[in-house]
Amino acid sequence: MKKYVLHRFLQLIPILLGITFLSFAMMRLAGSDVVTEMYQNRGTEVSQEIIDAKRAELGLDQPFLIQYGRWLGGMLTGDMGESYMTGKPVFPTFLSKLPATLLLTALSIILTILVSIPFGILAAVTHDKIPDLILRFFSFIGNALPNFFVAMLLMQLLSIKLQLLPVISDGVTLKSAWMPALTLAVSMSAKYMRQVRAAVLEEWNKDYVQGARARGVRSRVILWKNVMKSSMLTIITLLALSIGNLLGGTAIIESIFMWDGVGKLAVDAITMRDYPVIQAYVVWMAIIYVLVNLITDLLYHRLDPRIRLGVTKG
Amino acid sequence: MKIRLIFFGILALALVIASYFSEYLCPYDPYLQDLGNAKAVPSAAHIFGTDRYGRDMLSRVIVGSKTSIYSTLLLVAFITVLGTMIGVFCAWKGTWVDTVLMRISDVFLAFPGLVFALAVAAALGGGVHNAIIALGAISWPKYARVARSETLAQKETVYLRAAKLSGCGTWKLIFKHILPNITGPILVTAMLDIGTMMMELAGLSFLGLGAKPPVAEWGSMMSDTRNLLTTHPWVTLAPGCAIFVSVMIFNLLGDTVRDWLDPRNGR
Numbered sequence: 001m002k003k004y005v006l007h008r009f010l011q012l013i014p015i016l017l018g019i020t021f022l023s024f025a026m027m028r029l030a031g032s033d034v035v036t037e038m039y040q041n042r043g044t045e046v047s048q049e050i051i052d053a054k055r056a057e058l059g060l061d062q063p064f065l066i067q068y069g070r071w072l073g074g075m076l077t078g079d080m081g082e083s084y085m086t087g088k089p090v091f092p093t094f095l096s097k098l099p100a101t102l103l104l105t106a107l108s109i110i111l112t113i114l115v116s117i118p119f120g121i122l123a124a125v126t127h128d129k130i131p132d133l134i135l136r137f138f139s140f141i142g143n144a145l146p147n148f149f150v151a152m153l154l155m156q157l158l159s160i161k162l163q164l165l166p167v168i169s170d171g172v173t174l175k176s177a178w179m180p181a182l183t184l185a186v187s188m189s190a191k192y193m194r195q196v197r198a199a200v201l202e203e204w205n206k207d208y209v210q211g212a213r214a215r216g217v218r219s220r221v222i223l224w225k226n227v228m229k230s231s232m233l234t235i236i237t238l239l240a241l242s243i244g245n246l247l248g249g250t251a252i253i254e255s256i257f258m259w260d261g262v263g264k265l266a267v268d269a270i271t272m273r274d275y276p277v278i279q280a281y282v283v284w285m286a287i288i289y290v291l292v293n294l295i296t297d298l299l300y301h302r303l304d305p306r307i308r309l310g311v312t313k314g
Numbered sequence: 315m316k317i318r319l320i321f322f323g324i325l326a327l328a329l330v331i332a333s334y335f336s337e338y339l340c341p342y343d344p345y346l347q348d349l350g351n352a353k354a355v356p357s358a359a360h361i362f363g364t365d366r367y368g369r370d371m372l373s374r375v376i377v378g379s380k381t382s383i384y385s386t387l388l389l390v391a392f393i394t395v396l397g398t399m400i401g402v403f404c405a406w407k408g409t410w411v412d413t414v415l416m417r418i419s420d421v422f423l424a425f426p427g428l429v430f431a432l433a434v435a436a437a438l439g440g441g442v443h444n445a446i447i448a449l450g451a452i453s454w455p456k457y458a459r460v461a462r463s464e465t466l467a468q469k470e471t472v473y474l475r476a477a478k479l480s481g482c483g484t485w486k487l488i489f490k491h492i493l494p495n496i497t498g499p500i501l502v503t504a505m506l507d508i509g510t511m512m513m514e515l516a517g518l519s520f521l522g523l524g525a526k527p528p529v530a531e532w533g534s535m536m537s538d539t540r541n542l543l544t545t546h547p548w549v550t551l552a553p554g555c556a557i558f559v560s561v562m563i564f565n566l567l568g569d570t571v572r573d574w575l576d577p578r579n580g581r
Contacts, residue, residue: 014417014420015417015420015421015424018417018418018420018421018424019421019424019425022421022422023433026433026434026437027433027436027437029437140562140565141562143509143561143565144509144558144559144561144562144565145558145561146513146516146517146520146533146554146557146558146561147513147517148516148517148520148533148536148537149536149554149557149558152536152540152543152550152554153554155543156543156544156547160544244426244427245426245427246427247426247427247429248425248426248427248428248429248432249427249428251428251429251432251521252428252517252520252521255521266432267432267521269436270432270435270436270521270523271522273436275436278432278433278436281429281433282425282429282430282432282433285425285426285429286424286425286426286429286430288426289424289425289426289429290424
């Protein structure tokens, strides 16, 4: 186990290097003329000398790899440059917005679990009967609705018709979090319920279940004592893996509901071509995602004695 | 099963053909403004009503299908071919080429969902083409992965070794023996991806990173008219439902193809 953990951490190094390199290269590619961009954004006209001086100050006259090295070094010490728009350091800004996104993510995961695990199990147990068909119908609809459309429909229904929840958030409060969290949970539950159903169903069709039923063990006992125990592992893994999609998906929802998290920060930065902010967002979201996946994998490894290194590698 | 396949296949094909010829199918010019007739309620003349500039919504939804359906399909087709080529190449060659390309795909897979697409779109600037490149950049590794593992599995089979022993050349082995045997899983991945891609493209446009107004694209149309949802719901609902229905059709087709190729999943 120790060896495996070490191995996984070592594997992480090239991936992290790749992530940082790609993010850096992409933003350099985009902001080939960052300095002009920067002054344009601030609305000032400047001479070529000032531009050159600023470029030298930012180290932009250096070769690409040296720039990357310096940027990476800065990143490790929490210095990711300053926003072109506000002039404030990027990393603290990003950190200050992160809790809002984490709250939103956590809330929508809780909602998703509450909805899709019970319903997924129900659908599996009533396989091909009416409850299953109804649930599959809803999950199908949920899967075909883009989340921004769900957001608009929920706004219309819950905020305007029923006036239950605020349309857009007034600061990071639990009350304002409900709408975006619900929206994210709708799309996620639709997907996740299908996966839960499939996982439980797969276990349910195994020979030992047949055997137990033939011996007269009650279905309910088999379900809770055996089937759930073994399919929980898959269910937890799938849930953890979907966190990544959630993190990526929050950007649209955050900007619709004006939820002041990192997603909205990034979308705003994109419209204003504030490259250091975008860079910070991309790099850190990827790092968080990789770490979440690593933890999931280690957990899976820890919980399931059958999994050994080499077997897990696809 | 066969009937379902044919039914959804024809439905999807009809959508694709319609989207290709969308310009000729509109009852009105989708860009013609008629301010005197702005925000008209749906009627016989304008089935989906008109938007705030008096443009016919039905025509705009029809023209929007060109970006939303036709471009998405081209995108999926392109990355499927590209990803498969990379995957087969890696599996066939092995050695360091395989390692390098797979580590690169690991890096691409390490970005969550739309985050990387957002970054690419930001780097390249707005526009449908750039949004499509962005989505292509995030999705090729999935195909490379599938193609690689399927090819590796095929490489181990007895029949392939027999073909090799009987003097079959590399190209013939790949095109005649390996590709036909790995198409199934790749096709299923691609089919199920169409709906997702459509929604992601619409999402990027919704954020203003894909198609930009006045270009008719479903995502940007919804973003453009979202303030009118309460008072004039049809302007937002028409493109929204267009996305919903097309994604649904492609998802149903994808599910059917999967069940058809692998009956074990049919339950």
